[in-house]
Amino acid sequence: MFQPLSPDADSASLEIWIDQQPVRVPCGYSVAAALLLAGHRHQRDSLLSGRPRGTYCMMGVCYECLVEIDGIENRQACMTEVEAGMVIRRQRAAGQQDGPTPEALDHGH
DSSP, X not given: OOOOSSOOTTSOEEEEEETTEEEEEETTOBHHHHHHHTTXXXXXXXXXXXXXXXXXXXXXXXXXXXXXETTEEEEEGGGOBOOTTOEEEEBOXXXXXXXXXXXXXXXXX
């Protein structure tokens, strides 16, 4: 479903880990773009309804793309650039870090 607008076969890539699976992605991608490229549209569960949530705005406004990156919860996937060896886990529960309230994250859905 997600494809780059202009794929470059010669571009450099790196390996990251998504839910314990190795994935090669182009350098310079955001974590959100890497997740979408790998077919992962469901990044977290709603804190209020339990419904699946995923990347929406791709610019750091909606907070729908929160994931755990290298053991740190509530990281915005769309605002974080991939790094070699990065370990990404989709959040299935509320993260423990200080951040937006559940109401702010759920947008009333």
